[in-house]
Amino acid sequence: MAGLLAAAVTASLAAGCTMSDGPRDDGRGKTRPPSSSLANGASVLAVKIDNARAARPHTGLSAADVVYVEQVEGGLSRLMAVYASKLPKAVGPVRSARESDLELLRQFNRPTLAFSGAQGRLLPLIDKAPLQAVPPGKAADAYFRSKHRPSPHNLYLRPQRLMASAPGMDALTTGFRFGAAPAGGRATTSQTVRYELAQYTFTWSGSRNRWLVAMDGKAAETTDGKRIAVGTVVVQYVKVRKSTFHDSLGKNTPYTETVGSGKARVLRDGRAYDVNWKRPKATDGTTFTTKDGKRVNFKHGQVWVVFANAS
16 A cells, blocks of 8 residues: 555656646645745744544655654644755645644744644744645645545645755754764663554564554554654653634644743653753753753754653
8 A cells, every 4th residue: 555655646746647626625724825925044944744544654754854743633633844954855745734833833943833723823924933834725735645545634735846955954953962862762672652542653663773663553654654763752741722713623732832941752762861941932942951051962863752741
């Protein structure tokens, strides 16, 4: 199945396929009509990615420098993939934005946010935020729909139609620091994070020197059949409260607070480190420190940050 979908996505790119049914969102709101052209600033590309079971396997996820995991309505989850060092040919499936995204993205300098749409009352806040918002209504030729998946799990992005080239690692102003592993920690083979209706498990592979990702009890792969394996996993314990927004079924949208401080668990090199995190204001990145105040280095490679409820 993954191989067939990969071939279909590749064929769509080669054919210059656009959306067959016009710009639209995922049913929770409407997209904005085309307006101003994009500014080609040297900042990251952030893509909201569907993570319902029908949306898997994902495309282009392994090329991201950082993947954030957020809780959404009904106990489900959604991903935000951040690209700085390279741009894949395609990313997706793309889904809608949430209020929490605006605070999370303030750490970057006017990032480009690709998303399928948003709840109607949220759109004005996105328009006012210091970012380049590019739903399909503003950049229709950058998106296409696959005929091999049902809507809304079939919308894909061509990143290189939003920016000519990757901005480079200097644009990744997350506050993360990479280098040698800290002292201490404890040997760990597996870590699981559970939401009400979603589950993530990270299992250490000594042969690959990476953490293997599983979602809802199944090994996570990309559409090219490759297992998703990451260098560093951060389980960041945050406050998750109710927002003022709801989905089309009336379910409240969780708001994940990423400004503040708290506890976290960093997984790297087969070890777990219980640390502190701090992000004083939205324009700051997040720092992670040991109990004695020393900065924690991450392993070079992709980083996954899973936001877990601290309560």
